[in-house]
Amino acid sequence: MKILILPGDGIGPEIVGQAVRVLEKFKAEGVPIELSHGLLGGAAHDAHGHPYPEVTQQQARAADAILLGCVGGPQYDTLPRAVRPEQGLLGIRKDLKLFANLRPAMLYPELAASSSLKPEVVAGLDIMIIRELTGDIYFGQPRGRRTNAAGEDEGFDTMHYAKSEVERIAHVGFRTAMKRNKKLCSVDKANVLDTSILWREVVTEIGKQYPEVQLSHMYVDNAAMQLVRAPKQFDVIVTGNIFGDILSDEASMLAGSIGMLPSASLDASNKGLYEPIHGSAPDIAGQNKANPIATVLSLAMMMRYSFSREDLAQRIETGVRKVLASGARTGDIALPGEAVIGTKAMGDALVAAV
Ligand code: IPM
Numbered sequence: 001m002k003i004l005i006l007p008g009d010g011i012g013p014e015i016v017g018q019a020v021r022v023l024e025k026f027k028a029e030g031v032p033i034e035l036s037h038g039l040l041g042g043a044a045h046d047a048h049g050h051p052y053p054e055v056t057q058q059q060a061r062a063a064d065a066i067l068l069g070c071v072g073g074p075q076y077d078t079l080p081r082a083v084r085p086e087q088g089l090l091g092i093r094k095d096l097k098l099f100a101n102l103r104p105a106m107l108y109p110e111l112a113a114s115s116s117l118k119p120e121v122v123a124g125l126d127i128m129i130i131r132e133l134t135g136d137i138y139f140g141q142p143r144g145r146r147t148n149a150a151g152e153d154e155g156f157d158t159m160h161y162a163k164s165e166v167e168r169i170a171h172v173g174f175r176t177a178m179k180r181n182k183k184l185c186s187v188d189k190a191n192v193l194d195t196s197i198l199w200r201e202v203v204t205e206i207g208k209q210y211p212e213v214q215l216s217h218m219y220v221d222n223a224a225m226q227l228v229r230a231p232k233q234f235d236v237i238v239t240g241n242i243f244g245d246i247l248s249d250e251a252s253m254l255a256g257s258i259g260m261l262p263s264a265s266l267d268a269s270n271k272g273l274y275e276p277i278h279g280s281a282p283d284i285a286g287q288n289k290a291n292p293i294a295t296v297l298s299l300a301m302m303m304r305y306s307f308s309r310e311d312l313a314q315r316i317e318t319g320v321r322k323v324l325a326s327g328a329r330t331g332d333i334a335l336p337g338e339a340v341i342g343t344k345a346m347g348d349a350l351v352a353a354v
């Protein structure tokens with residue numbers, strides 16, 4: 001298992017540090033893990049003048065799987081867009097063709113009271129959001145800035161999907177649904193956008209190959225509303241890049257804290273980049289306050305999807321449950337009045353429980 005560690009910026013090094021301890025525990029038991037370390041985002045810009053420099057590109061291509069913390073920070077906000085930390089993340093996704101982004105939103109029963117919704121609305125929640133990650137308005141051309149005929153400044157982007165891009169993510173959606181409760185909801189804006197009309201046609205067509213899966217379609221505005229009204233109606237959601245970006249942040253709140261949710265970004269052969277879905281939280285960086293659980297759960301996804309080690313994935317996930325059941329809480333998941341522990345202490349508990 002050649003694993004590249006990219007701590008990134010902000011709280012990244014702290015949370016990734018705890019996940020590396022879990023990997024070292026497995027390694028000490030004889031799991032064939034080979035770790036290497038590199039830079040992405042602001043940290044890479046500081047060292048090499050680019051958020052996804054050549055040296056990181058080579059490391060990333062050589063790895064079987066990558067564990068990423070998070071990128072970005074206020075000190076980089078004034079950089080030109082092409083070298084901002086976010087471009088490092090978008091660059092590595094595109095370079096490695098990581099088109100399938102799996103973002104589970106599940107609620108651990110111990111955290112039901114931390115959700116912003118009523119416990120009865122979210123108890124038992126278990127949704128998988130599948131977000132297409134290398135197309136859409138994120139990468140469509142043309143894009144840019146220009147002066148229009150009236151002499152006014154304009155910004156413009158292009159929403160774009162080719163049929164083959166929709167087909168391959170639709171297959172991921174249907175295959176995932178087959179392994180779960182066989183319900184797939186495809187989210188689009190086909191009442192307005194041509195891109196979405198194509199999306200809906202293609203998903204419907206691919207659906208014929210999966211007769212056991214109950215396929216439904218929903219407009220994205222309605223999906224945003226349904227996610228907070230009755231989130232348990234969903235099993236698997238498949239959607240494009242920008243809608244998935246927004247809906248997955250929304251869904252994370254159902255799960256109590258954005259600090260709980262892992263993600264996997266996979267290519268066609270299950271090579272993957274694994275990262276918590278939260279950002280770099282510069283306001284608490286370096287203060288031993290961040291929750292490392294989303295990063296450790298991202299490792300579980302790595303063991304499952306890139307290395308087919310369901311046993312190790314389950315040890316991590318069961319370990320997280322045990323730690324939550326024991327009452328250990330970082331600030332983001334503690335209720336008012338509950339004792340709060342730091343990143344390192346949470347890491348100690350996780351390493352022991354795994
Ligand atoms: C995410 C983030 C990224 C995205 C940003 C940091 C570029 O919000 O992973 O969801 O928009 O994809």
Ligand code: MG
Pocket residue numbers: 245246249
């Ligand atoms: Mg996002």
